[in-house]
Amino acid sequence: MSDSKLLSLSRAIARFVPDSSQVVMGTSLETFIPFAAGHELIRQRKRDLTLIGPISDILFDQVVGGGCVHKIRAAWVGNVITGSGYNFRRAVEGGTIEMEDHSNLTVSMALRAGAMGVPFMPARTALGSDLFKTNTSLKVISCPFTGDTLAAVAAINPDVAIIHVQRADEYGNAHAWGNLGITREACMASRHVIITAEEIVSPDVITSDPNRVITPGFRVSAVVHAPWGAHPSPVPGYYNRDHQGFIDYRTASKTSETFADWQARWVDAVHSSDDYLRLLGEERVAELALNHHVIPEAVDYGY
């Protein structure tokens, strides 16, 4: 067995996300968003990052607000239940970040191309749209067999994928259950993978169910114990979505000044998941607990 990859959040981010990295995160769309890791990017004052993802919800807006971002390659940046991401708007309107406009399908195909080790993937989407104007990773091609007009999507191989999961062992083998979005291809396509996990478990727990593993451990660079690391987004089996967190963030991010206050309180003053939970308060944490349970029918992986 190899050496342990267990690191603190700050060490994992310091080591595997240097300035100017291409970072893919928020790969399961509304679920499993790695907010704790995203906040660490802000705390460490990362600069010139390229953020890659499908819809991102408010995570990308926060990292933009933290001044860490040079470019975004994504399909959507905003606040799913309230609309605009205000830091993102200010940054694009002010010309301080570059944008590569994707759709959910093109960003998935870009990462699938990366995951499969090919320089592009074909799709039938976005033809006739202006995505071709603001995304040089898209080109119109003809099918060599049928002559059909297709969109070619150039591969993306991020420097690092940051993925939140339910549980992982210290060697990088991680279980995720729920909707998976573009997580599988993001892990496969990235040079490094940082796993943040609700729980660190023994390898026996992971090998008891190898179909739930999202990417093989040898491709993972760091494993971080990050309970509540996806709050306010939901994690199947652990906690529900905290809608109020998203609604409050909308108000907090309306101006640069109010965002600075938000960042001081919810990011810069937080140094551990205990800090974060204290800030959240017991009552709010309790409200997010699961009240209905479904435990899967057993299966057997024996011989």
Added chain:
Amino acid sequence: MSDSKLLSLSRAIARFVPDSSQVVMGTSLETFIPFAAGHELIRQRKRDLTLIGPISDILFDQVVGGGCVHKIRAAWVGNVITGSGYNFRRAVEGGTIEMEDHSNLTVSMALRAGAMGVPFMPARTALGSDLFKTNTSLKVISCPFTGDTLAAVAAINPDVAIIHVQRADEYGNAHAWGNLGITREACMASRHVIITAEEIVSPDVITSDPNRVITPGFRVSAVVHAPWGAHPSPVPGYYNRDHQGFIDYRTASKTSETFADWQARWVDAVHSSDDYLRLLGEERVAELALNHHVIPEAVDYGY
């Protein structure tokens, strides 16, 4: 909830596999091979089938021996632990079947293209090989972004996928665990999907673990209860591989005459899984049982 899709094996094959169908099966390579369904193709004297798959083990050899096959689009046809498939050899050497030579990667990409609704997928494999001579589904192309030389693999959309799994509900929702080979893309790419299952379970069992479902039930045309339906190949959680079955088949298939005897005994005389199990004998069935068990650590899909 829609109508039940539960059919007997003979009705499912009669209805969804007409002569001249393009059939993908054996999609998990050495595991889950749908032998019971393949034997039904032979019993019903199907003609002019095109068989599609990765390595097929001895299943394709049997269906070729049964006189059902016009063309094969596959990476490998033989007997994994003994070598040649003799019916296949005789048929190709005698010029009675057409061959489209794939690699495991190209057949996966052909079905992934089908599954994604695009007419081709790019790969870096097989360049310089003679697969291009015996497979018109392959062309050399240049990447529109990098100029790299690539293999383009034309999409395959089979008429029907025949997939063996551990358990399914009557609406076509099926759980499979273990290695999955090219099963997911085969189901997604095919017009019809026939599921043969060790057990038919209530929908509640399936929805207790939606990550184990291999394709959504609305894409499935028929569900068949087929206990021991993959014997002599193994099914995780149900039975081990019966090596002797493969070794015996090697001997039995050496000549057309001995194969005819084999077919009479193991296919034509069998009309149910009970018949098949009687033929196998209790002792042999008992030897294939699992003696070591691994039950996965629980997860929760609640809210």
Added chain:
Amino acid sequence: MGIKNKGYTLPQLMVTAAAREIADNEVIFVGMRLPMLSFFLAKSTHAPNAVGVYELGIVRDTVAPEGILTMGDLPNLFRAQWLADTADAMGLLQQGFVDASFIGGAQVDRFGNLNTSYIGSVENVDTRLPGSGGACDLASLGKRHIIIMAHQKHRFVPRVDYITSPGYGEGPGWRQQMGLTGGGPSAVITTLGVLHFDPDTCEMTLTSVHPGVTVDEVLENTGWPLQIAAELSQTPEPTDAELSMLRRFDPKGYWTGA
């Protein structure tokens, strides 16, 4: 807007009108916000066998057991039919297995092109909007899609500033010419009425106005000379049964409150 004191809200009327665009047994690619409620309403009334596909990798043929605000809320994963990858959902869409979907927008034009990306120009951005998400894919690949949006003159423009989600482009034949294999917008549900697309000209055409809304009001809020259907009707009001369903799906009135 003329529907005050009628016992329902404007969003409830719009959700109900959108739900009526779904037929039974259809496969629906379910988008966020009002479209999600429309799908739930259709499933619970006239389309019990409709199947919902969600871009984050969910297929389910039942309604979530509790009111939800995003498609990723855990009740929407609970006893789903399939939890998988975004690419799996998109594969169903791109293969042509999706009958209909719903898309919102900030700008729409007479040919149903939608903009949710840039107001102004790309070089000189007045307002940056969130972007496509899956909308461009739905507009490109579904058999048809239904647009839901506010009916205001600055939103209903002769030509959108940026095509995020292609409609009929510049008119008949454009989609085929671009390589889009089918589909296109079929209806627009607005805050003032319902519009459909003329099969010959591909132009948006007013087919019903909401209770209390006049045709002039619609024309004033549309940035081009709008076509009016010969048989113009009034948008049917939500029934009590529909309203009580909607209150179950949106118990706090987050989406459909007054």
Added chain:
Amino acid sequence: MGIKNKGYTLPQLMVTAAAREIADNEVIFVGMRLPMLSFFLAKSTHAPNAVGVYELGIVRDTVAPEGILTMGDLPNLFRAQWLADTADAMGLLQQGFVDASFIGGAQVDRFGNLNTSYIGSVENVDTRLPGSGGACDLASLGKRHIIIMAHQKHRFVPRVDYITSPGYGEGPGWRQQMGLTGGGPSAVITTLGVLHFDPDTCEMTLTSVHPGVTVDEVLENTGWPLQIAAELSQTPEPTDAELSMLRRFDPKGYWTGA
């Protein structure tokens, strides 16, 4: 063949020689038959941190707990590190994460091209062999691959009848010209000796002969004038420890029996 009564079989010698081609920490794409045993042997001796990738969708960093005959035998799924799709395994390969793999063959030529498809010609087939399986992918995409096969004149031919799995094609520069981004065969383990490829000429070169085998015997069984390394050695014999490991992995001697 000269190794009778030495306390080991020829397959055991070959498997041991092949195992020595694996270094610790390498990612190995494990093929069927002897290659599987070579991987298990390497993992249990000098390469404990090697990771095995299997084309049917398995990654595991431990040896199966029981002797197996195919990579799909249930003990090889038991407590695997990852059970996934063939495309996932192939993605690792095509991205360049696989260090080495093993391939068998029916015909090989001086540049390491392998034929496992057609003897004779495609138009006029003498013998149809099973085909590529994953072999073409391994030969195309791995950083290097090791060939294991019987050393007979009708198998070691000047030019294979059909290239199933590309070696160095027609010599230096050919792989780059075809678009293959790296890799190529690094060694051939035969029933008579071990051969490596000359980095300049890409030609197969005899580097060791098995105990009791003469160089003349190798030359007689090779269909072209074979290059001989300046420092020709004898293939090291399996140690007792290696043999006892092998008996654990192949308890009935199915692959490595006399």
